Amino acid sequence: MHLSQHPELLETLAASYALGTLRGGARRRFETLAREQPAVRAAALLWQSHWAGLTELQAPVPPPAAVWTRIANRVAADRGVPQRNSRPVPPVRWWHSLGLWRGATGLGLAATAAAVVVALQLNGGMRATQLQMAGLKAELATVSAPQAGYVAVLRDDKAAAALLVTFDARAQQLQLQRVGGFEVPAGRSLQLWALPTGGKPRSLGVLADGRTQALPAQPAQVQDIPLLAISLEPLGGVPSEGGPTGPVLFTGEWIAHNG
């Protein structure tokens, strides 16, 4: 069944999936549909972020002062341990966990097993990236940008390519080319972000409807950026300062190359 043609049913199923009350066979069937249909995946991610808001809505209660004392003692003890030993997180983990709206999986905290997360399949995904990169460079030669200094293929969690982004340094613009069939839900926009290492995500612009698009960009905006991402946002996008507010649907390495 093409759930995206039944929006109310899709929303209700996505809401109960993300709530956690959709269980057993119904849950597995929904996950299968989510793997096949980006619109189903997007609905599930949106509801996961809606429900996560519940953790913010509980009435505050001041904790006893002793709690901070215990935390401070443990932190002081932690300081004695070399940092590498206390936090053996490989650097790849950073973008492995990138698409996880719920954020906690990288820490082993995926309590309700967000099975529809937009996680990149690291091993297979890396190989696929390298293979497709070769073909991509050939394709790029015909695309238009002789001096395209950077390129990224943005993919969803199944490593399916959705968008090709290149930077044309001479024209000072990003060229976007849609290669997948992702349909943006009504009343929403896709927004492109640069994700600098250790800095805030910065908006590069909101995607238009067409298959190709040019966004003005200064070289400084796209230098030293390891990753690009696309999030699902309210219609027209959100201000850059606040960062993405919706789920991240597509991510890709932003790779420098020479013409």
Add this chain to the structure above:
Amino acid sequence: MPLPTSDAELVALIDRVALRDEAALRALYDCTAPRLFGLALRLLRRHDAAEDVLQESYLTVWRAAADYRASLSPPLAWLGLIVRSRALDALRRHASSRADRTQELDDSLGHTLEGDTPDPMDAADASEQAAALHQCLSRLELRQREVLSLAYLRDLSHSELAQQMALPLGTVKTWIRRGLVQLRGCMARYV
């Protein structure tokens, strides 16, 4: 009670914690601990267990703050998910050792439906998306809101909810179904 802190200020504090800045951890704690302790209490219903979870949660923040940026989520939601996850771990440990203990963690769940408790929801310093959820949830009947909140916060199935809240299974299913339909319509307008 600390003043509401903007998302940008919280993000700046988390960034400093990632650089092993203990003063930033203290400042983050001062801004967010009452909110997160309220959440832990709601999940666990017992002060000592909630204090333990709060302590573990801030230690997790201390060790994993560098991963925050990658989560791309609002800061309070990220912190809330850490507390929820730690609290669910505690509930599972409790469940597996229940043979020699009473069900004190579950005791008061049934009371949440009696209707004499004031609405515990508070969106004073919530992120935009949580504020929308708050608006939509507040249009539901209290009992529907309670069932949905507990289903999510405590990761409970229909039958677990029925058991813990001492309600017929059919009633729980009906409240959740109706609550979801109403929420769906409301959130579609807000988001």
